Amino acid sequence: MESFDLSRLTDFDFEAVCKDLLEEEFGLRLEIFATGADGGVDLRHLRPDGDSLIVQCKHWHRSGRAKLIEHIQNVEARKVAKIAPQRYILATSVALTRDAKDKLFEALKPYVQTPSDIYGKEEIEALLRKHGKVVRRHLRLWLTSASVLNALLAKNIVTRSQELAREFDDALLTYAANPSYARALEVLESRRVCVIAGIPGIGKTTLSQVLSAHYMATGYELVEISEDADEANHLWNDEIPQIFYYDDFLGQTTLDEKLGKNEDSRLLSLMKRISNSPNKRFVLTTREYILAQARQRYERLDRHPFDVHTCVVDLEDYTYKARASILYNHVYSASLSPGVKQSFADPQVYRPIIEHRNFNPRIVAITLADSLLLSGRRDSLVDDLLANLENPQRVWDHIVRNQLNETDLKLLKLILSFLGGIPLDELQILWLECDGSVRDLRRSLSVLDGTMLSSAERNGKVHIDFHNPSVRDYLVSYVQSDIGEVASLIRLVKRFEQLDALWVVFPAPGGGPMAEKYRWHRELLEEVACNVFHADPIIMRHRGKDYVRRAWLCLEMGRDLGSETILNLGIEAASDENVVLNANDSVNLAALLQTLAEDDQIDKDVLISCIEWAVEWILGDLSDWNLMDEAEDFLRSIQEYDPGIEVEQALERLESERDDYAETAFEDWSRIHHDPNIPGSEMKQVIEYYVSNGSQGPFDMDEYDTVLQRLDDFDEARRSSFVAPRDVSTAEPTSNSVQEVQIMMQTLRESAD
Incomplete structure (x- = not known):
């Protein structure tokens, strides 16, 4: 519609x-x-x-x-x-x-x-x-207009999903079955939603691609999500089986990369919708520590039973045979000479690799696949692989320190100053503002694209981002190791979102590892903060300037750096009624109020005014049940900061609005319950709200039962009309048999002959 x-x-x-x-x-x-x-x-x-x-x-x-x-x-x-x-x-x-x-x-x-x-x-x-x-x-x-934008967006999602499906071939060539596959498949079959978590490079993306490929083979349509959960709704089709794929759904490095306004609510709504849809599956990946951060920060995510949906991939899944299979598959498919491939059949070559304490599939893949690291000789390649396992940063350190010039490094640091990449045309504007030439930019892109950077089309524009998360990980470490590199990165900041990204990627709060290094450049940071505080965003211009986020960040930076200049930028913005009343989301507004409450240097009158405006803002739109949920979460999260009864009164008003809304929703459903436009899932939320609070609400319990039965009948009718895919097979049994490994590795010698 x-x-x-x-x-x-x-x-x-x-x-x-x-x-x-x-x-x-x-x-x-x-x-x-x-x-x-x-x-x-x-x-x-x-x-x-x-x-x-x-x-x-x-x-x-x-x-x-x-x-x-x-x-x-x-x-x-x-x-x-x-x-x-x-x-x-x-x-x-x-x-x-x-x-x-x-x-x-x-x-x-x-x-x-x-x-x-x-x-x-x-x-x-x-x-x-x-x-x-x-x-x-x-x-x-x-x-x-949805008819215009949805058509464009849907086309973009379809194109992106088709490209992803082609990438699955490479994943299937090198994947080695391990216990995590069977666990994840069981979660998908029983829960329909599976969050695959683990450390960087452990194989989360590969596992999710293999699972997606499995469902595609049984007739499911692939839909890749890359921006936010709403993308799934553009291609949702009740009539056909679909698998939704969302890699790094909470960001590659930090939580703040992904969860925009109400994204936590939209994500959970999508997960719930798919859980209730027999012909849908949802595979998501994230790093364990980012999932933990999200659950600490977002109350809705913390309340969600992620444990029953989560499959954690860890080193224990990589048995002796599984590791040998990974090494074998990558060596077999790599562009290596027959002699080098044959050499891996030697136990003195393969055993130190598959027994290494830091064994990591990504390190194996990058070392064998990247032509910049290959000399074509057995000894050099094996030494490189073992050295990279011992020190994963060495994979990119070799390139950065030996093959790139200062212009290339400048480009990498400029990309690092943005979370989630940057459109090429915007990158060119920023590059010129940083005193670079278009010719140098093109040359550096030609050197780095395909190795440390990647280019891809999104919504009709070419975006530049890191080739994979390990590049960003390395550059963070590289910059942290040198005060001069920190300064050079700060000088590239021309937009506020760069300053935001810098503070998120290199955390200093509470005297973190970067705090002292930032203090060396406090004057430089003060100058940059003043210059960019009111700057137009270079990415997502249509969203405008999120001054609530800017105020919060300046309060945090000012406090941690001991900078009165930056602190005052935040206080001035927080003292502006229009800033609060035009907030973009409740999460950043709650964070701003928390910082105002916890910092004794800030006049509490600012906090009192902000709470009053924030209450007015959150109660300004209660037009659906999800917005009421968001309002309650927000009000309860700031209740402890309220010195008066402003929040208490707001919660009472919200309760009254809920009752009115619930009564009308119930009457509408009862009157035309057969109408597919009436949101049955919301009706369940209404009833669950009253039942969970031990309250009858405006209805008789018999009426509750009637509506729930109607909803269950509707779901059952949909389930009975769905033809389930063929039975899934379990992953092959794992084995630590030395003999099996010897036989497998010996085939390298035979295949190369």
């Missing part, structure tokens, strides 16, 4: 859209007036006989239903009575329940002739779907 983001419209845009829609709908001309005191009239149609049609447009998408109703009852109703039009129409971007419409109708009658003359968000969107030429007439609507 077509959807539109009305929040992207300005107040005047909304009036203009309403004018065009209602003119098309009613077949008459409406007047629109210049900005100013409207006396209750935004649009008007006067007939020759003196009858009048008045339209009032209320673009209150952040204020919410309660404030709109209060305003109409106390202010607008008097204005309408004074005008006394023949017919009055109210159009608003607020989502209206039946109860809300009834209250508005009572306040505005007899001028509003029926509740149908009150157009809420749903009715506005329905008219937009009906009158497509109005959408095309208004640029902001066209840019956010």
Whole structure:
């Protein structure tokens, strides 16, 4: 179904859209007036006989239903009575329940002739779907139209997924079965969602690709997710089996790379939706420590039973035979001379490798595959492989210290200053601002692309990022090891998100390892922070400047560096009502309030004001159950910082809103429970909320049982219509048999002859 983001419209845009829609709908001309005191009239149609049609447009998408109703009852109703039009129409971007419409109708009658003359968000969107030429007439609507953007995004996701499927061939060539495969497959069959966790390079991505390939072989369609959980919804198809693949879903290096506004909620909603869908599977990968960080920071993630969905890959999975299989597969498929391949059949060559305490599939793969590290001689290759296992950083250190020049290193550090890569055209702009030439950029890209960097098309643009996570890991260590490198990295910061990434990747809070090194460059950091605090973002410009995040970061940096200059940047932003009321997400806002509460150097009046504004912001939009959940999580997370009763009163108001919303949702479901547009999953959430709190709520328990039975009947009907794939086979048994390894490795000699 077509959807539109009305929040992207300005107040005047909304009036203009309403004018065009209602003119098309009613077949008459409406007047629109210049900005100013409207006396209750935004649009008007006067007939020759003196009858009048008045339209009032209320673009209150952040204020919410309660404030709109209060305003109409106390202010607008008097204005309408004074005008006394023949017919009055109210159009608003607020989502209206039946109860809300009834209250508005009572306040505005007899001028509003029926509740149908009150157009809420749903009715506005329905008219937009009906009158497509109005959408095309208004640029902001066209840019956010689902029919336009979803088609482009879906095409991009399909293309990306097809490219990923082709990569599976390489993974299958070198993969060696181990116990983690059977564990993960069991989780997917029983839970339908599996989070594969482990240390860097342990084989999480390879395992997830092999699992995905298994399901593709049984008829599943592959959908790769790379940006956020919403991508899955663009290609969701109830009718066909699908496997969704999300590599490094929490980021490659730090948690802050991935989880944007409400992404934790969207991710869990997607996981729940797939868990309830018999013909869907979901494979995600992450590093164990990042998953632990996420559960500490996000209450929703902490409450989720990740343990039952998680398969941890560790070194114990790599038995003697499994390690030998990995080495064998990589040597067999590598571009090595027959003589070098044959040499690996010698126990004196393969045993030190597969018995090494730091055995890691990625190190084996990179060492054998990267032509920059290969000399073609047996002794050199084996020595390289053992040395890289002993010191994994050596894989990239060899290239950086022996084969790259200063311009190449500058480019690597510039990419390091962004989390998640950067579009090539934006990189060129930034490169020029850092006094580089286009010619040097092109030359360095030609040297590094395919080795330490990779280029890929996303949403019609070429993005540059690190070839794999181990490159970023190495560069972090490389920069940390030298104060001069830290300074050179700071000098490349021209946008605030670079400063943010620098502080996230090189943490200093609490006197961390980088704190003292940063103190050496405090004046340089102060200069950079002042220069970039108000800078436009170079990535994702449409999201604007997240001043809440900027304020929080400056408070953290100022405190840890002992910098009054940077601290004041944060305090000044936190003291601005507009900054808080235009927050992008509740997570960063909660972090800002926590920092304000814990820092004794900051005037507590700033905290009190911020809490008041934050409460107003979070209660401004309670139009669905997930937003109410988010509001409750947020309010409870900041309750301990509130010196008064502001948060307590907000929680009471939220409880009242929940009751009203739940009652209306229940009545709607009971009345038209067969309608597929009624969100059954949300109805379950409503009921579970009251049951978990030991409260009957506004309903009888018999009614609860009736609705739950209807929902269960609906799910059962879907399950019975689904044809399950063929039985999955278990992974082959593992063995530590020395004889099996000897036989396997001996085939290298025979295959190379």
